[in-house]
């Protein structure tokens with residue numbers, strides 16, 4: 699690592715993803731600094747998940763490049779796995795394993811993981827340690843997937859729909875956990891404006907696979923001349939927060 703040229707922790711250049719009948723991501727560039735919490739906002743189908751899946755190395759870009767702390771998520775896969783924690787919208791976990799077994803399994807992937815107890819207590823699943831993943835409620839599954847994303851104390855964390863489906867108390871607890879990640883670089887995909895406003899230093903607003911505005915939540919409100927981030931979203935995209943692309 700050079701000291702004189704601080705590189706972005708996450709450097710995304712001209713990212714494109716084409717499917718057969720659809721360009722889901724159409725030239726997205728993002729430079730996210732170390733320690734930043736960066737929000738990705740956009741309507742349903744805007745290309746947010748596709749973008750973060752490419753950043754995480756789970757989906758191959760049609761064009762463009764991704765570097766995480768200087769590493770390519772495809773060619774440096776093994777190294778990236780050590781520094782990256784990912785919570786995706788759909789958690790693909792073994793349903794027959796208990797919470798403790800899943801936590802222990804994920805701990806084994808990392809050199810310096812959180813303790814099993816800390817990981818479970820962080821998301822208030824200590825009492826559920828013997829419960830199989832399939833027998834958890836939706837919100838409990840979500841909380842476990844957050845713990846698994848953070849278990850390796852990764853330097854970079856990607857969280858897709860962090861608190862969707864969580865009750866207000868659980869949301870606030872999870873926010874507190876994310877706020878405590880001061881050294882880590884976090885990408886947060888969210889539809890929840892209060893969450894973005896509270897947690898994110900900067901935000902990219904994505905529409906039809908492109909970044910249409912970028913800045914702090916305050917900047918976006920100013921750019922749009924809007925009183926709230928939700929109003930800014932509607933004004934800048936011309937759509938409602940929960941609009942679907944097909945409805946536009």
Ligand SMILES: Nc1ncnc2c1ncn2[C@@H]1O[C@H](COP(=O)(O)OP(=O)(O)OP(=O)(O)O)[C@@H](O)[C@H]1O
Nearest residue numbers: 717718720722740741742743744745746747748749
């Ligand atoms: N495997 C795929 N094959 C074809 N099209 C896809 C595929 N995955 C996603 N898409 C399309 O790409 C577009 C972007 O999808 P993506 O899931 O990235 O959107 P999103 O912004 O995360 O939406 P949401 O807010 O609903 O989660 C959508 O039109 C979606 O239908």
